[in-house]
Amino acid sequence: MAGGGDLCPAKHAGFLTTPLRRLISDPKRILAGLVEPGMTVVDLGCGPGFFTLPLAEMVGQQGRVIAVDLQEEMLAKLLKRADARGLSARIQPHQCAADTIGTIPPVDFALAFYVVHEVPDVEHFLGEVRAALKDGAQFLLVEPKCHVTREHWEATVVAAGRCGLRPLSGHNVRFARSSLFGV
């Protein structure tokens, strides 16, 4: 199944990190109950780190955030922001290719926020996410309504099921298409 939307360019990083975004999509409110201290988590398509930095705060000193993006410039912006907040020791940047996440350690939680519609082969991507999840891990998939039609979203959820991701109820993200999955 194709995603293959336009790649969000690094020059738009400022829009992704504006404090105004927090009014609609507050990362800690969205991630509450999903992320605990000491966890290893992955932020897939992390961009400049709007979710990565709150994740790093939530996993604490004993935890780790794998920050995955295919754009080196996005990872550089993320690391600069992490340094400024003293969080870089908890963040492991991982530059991937468009067609594969590559090798990442097993994780307790995975997030893909506003990224899957940009991925060329969605089912392959979801299969790789599934393979990275530990037993009992959860995966929060969130897509923007402006770029992803209801039909496309439903096809994405069906593809996730084929990859062994089981939809869980009760974790909706406002103003977006979202699903929490377990394994």
Ligand SMILES: C[S@@+](CC[C@H](N)C(=O)[O-])C[C@H]1O[C@@H](n2cnc3c(N)ncnc32)[C@H](O)[C@@H]1O
């Ligand atoms: C719209 S931005 C969202 C960034 C971040 N998740 C957020 O919500 O602020 C999408 C990000 O996904 C990344 N991306 C797109 N395709 C990707 C792929 N196949 N693998 C990894 N990252 C990808 C882009 O480089 C970009 O940084």
